[in-house]
Amino acid sequence: MSGPDFFARRFDDTTAERRDTYVNRYIADLTYEINEDWKIQSITSFVDTDVEITSPQTPTLQQFQLIRDDTREGGDFSQDIRLTYGSAESQFSGVFGLFAGRSTFDLDSNIRVVADPVTPFILPFQQLQAKNKSETTALYADTRYEFVDRWTLLAGGRLVHDKVSANYTGSLLDASTFGYVPLTENNSVSNTEFLPKIGLAFELDENQNLAATISKGYRPGYSELIIGTTDINTVRPESLWAYELAYRSKWLEDRLQVNGNVFYYDYTNQQVPIEFDPRFPAQTISLNAAESHSYGAEIEVRYGFDSGLAGC
Structure with a gap:
């Protein structure tokens, strides 16, 4: 028996929902000056x-209406610990750090669909309990060295280890x-990468500089269940090489700033989500693209008025 065509419609006219979002942010920023450097x-x-995601209350049920109850x-x-050396006048300056982070995401989803509003006949569509966790540790450095007048070498890197589990x-x-079909998955993937950075900056004058x-x-990579099967899809880590040329300038006693960037990004194994099976509308899996690039330019102009108002 084939399913009705309302699943192919993806509930485009009956997916109204209400989302209540509560966010609390806590930050502690402490600095201690060991000496002048x-x-x-x-x-x-x-x-x-x-x-909290819920469906709005309606006087009557509609056919193919989704009823959501998600939390x-x-x-x-x-935690980020940074050791900083130097000042704006120093020939050498840099930041050296240690970072550790942990991110969790828990989902409790109950989605139903109205197959017949007269009866009414309501089918469970998705019932899911999910726990996702991502852990990251990293060592990093970002340094500047003015090796000759007006020329500065930029160098740094980040050694990062990630673990993603579901x-x-x-x-x-x-x-x-x-x-x-079952939505059962219990796996984890770990990745370790070194991310270098190198560049060169040239001071055109005291108010203009270029940097390449x-x-x-x-x-990080991860793994995911292919819905409708017991197979696990492994998604490889995505990486890119970024090539950037930046221009920074100040004019009119620093009231006017004109900045610009030209960039080219060369991706390897870019992670691309796709819809893969019409039986499960709006469900996706991720594939690694064979080749992808991105390039463009940006310009920014800022002006500070005498009143203190700034525009851009």
């Missing part, structure tokens, strides 16, 4: 997020059979 800084941050709880904790339990309606940089970016 060295200082140490500790930044502790915690972000607590709670989201999402997230916690993001990070624990899912639940079921999802298969529109073609009106049966239910090459740096590597990274997004």
Whole structure:
């Protein structure tokens, strides 16, 4: 028996929902000056997020209407310890740090669909309990060295280790059979990467400078259940090489700033979400793209008026 075509419509006209989001942010920023050249800084941050998703109350039920009752709880904790050397006048300056972070996301989802509003006949569509966790530790450095007059070498790097884990339990309606497929997943993936950065800056005059940089970016890999099967899809880490040319300037006694950037990004294994099975509308898996690039330019103009008002 084939499923009705309302699943193919993806509920476009009946997906109204109400979202109540509560976010609390806590930050402790402490700095201690060891001497005129060295200082140490500790930044502790915690972000607590709670989201409730419900369907709005309607006088009558509509056919194919989704009824949602979801709760999402997230916690993001990070600790950053930085050792800073030098000042704006120093020939050499730099930041050296240690970072640790942990992010959790818990989901309790109950979604139903109105198949017949007269009866009414309501089908469970998705029932899911999920726990996601991401842990990161990193060592990093970012330095500047003026090796000759007006020329500055920029160098740094980040050694990062990530662990991403997921624990899912639940079921999802298969529109073609009106049966239910399991949403069961329990796995974790770890990645370690070194992300270098190097560049060169040239001071055109005291109010203008140019800088060219090459740096590597990274997004950790992970694994996910292919819905409707017991197979696990492994998503490789995504990385990019970023090539950037930046211009910075100040004019009119520093009241006017004109800045510009030209960039080119070369991606490897870019993670791209796709819809893969019409039986499960709006469900996606991620694939690694064979090749992708991004390039462009940006310009920014800021002006400070005598009244203190700034525009850009």
